[in-house]
Amino acid sequence: MSDITLPPRLRDLEPVRSIRTPASLHYNYTAGAATSRFLRAVAEKRLVGQRCPVCQKVYVPPRGSCPTDGVPTEEEVELGHTGTVTSFCIVNVPFMSNLMEIPYVSALILLDHSDLPIMHLIQEVPYDQVHMGMRVEAVWVPDDEIGPTLESIRYFRPNGEPDAPFETYKDNV
Ligand SMILES: [Zn+2]
Numbered sequence: 001m002s003d004i005t006l007p008p009r010l011r012d013l014e015p016v017r018s019i020r021t022p023a024s025l026h027y028n029y030t031a032g033a034a035t036s037r038f039l040r041a042v043a044e045k046r047l048v049g050q051r052c053p054v055c056q057k058v059y060v061p062p063r064g065s066c067p068t069d070g071v072p073t074e075e076e077v078e079l080g081h082t083g084t085v086t087s088f089c090i091v092n093v094p095f096m097s098n099l100m101e102i103p104y105v106s107a108l109i110l111l112d113h114s115d116l117p118i119m120h121l122i123q124e125v126p127y128d129q130v131h132m133g134m135r136v137e138a139v140w141v142p143d144d145e146i147g148p149t150l151e152s153i154r155y156f157r158p159n160g161e162p163d164a165p166f167e168t169y170k171d172n173v
Pocket residue numbers: 052053054055056057066067068069070
């Protein structure tokens with residue numbers, strides 16, 4: 001057994017249980033050809049997906065190929081700015097650098113004519129009224145702030161249409 005003898009000044013101090021080490025990571029994201037086309041369309045206030053020639057699914061944002069069939073998805077499909085909430089989460093936990101006032105709702109939204117939901121915020125409705133099947137529309141930032149990023153959509157809000165039948169989004173819950 002070793003017995004480390006500490007200098008008298010240190011011997012009576014509390015043991016160190018934790019330390020803070022602020023750290024940050026900086027990323028350069030390379031979008032690739034398919035996502036670049038998608039983001040350039042967003043900068044024109046358009047939402048464009050790509051259809052798989054085999055399974056006919058429309059992917060948004062497109063990655064350039066179908067993960068199921070392994071073939072390029074070259075046909076571009078113009079999507080509307082409306083969609084259906086397929087799933088959602090009420091965020092009640094504040095976290096560092098989050099500017100949102102809690103509680104708020106983050107949801108999976110299946111844009112009309114697409115087959116893969118995107119994640120975005122739901123606003124302009126009390127959080128406890130958000131539900132599966134709710135029809136929503138995109139609210140864009142002012143035109144002079146629109147750029148090649150999904151942040152060009154500020155959030156989605158209910159558009160007043162009746163709820164979508166479960167059958168129409170059951171594969172994307
Ligand atoms: Zn496919």
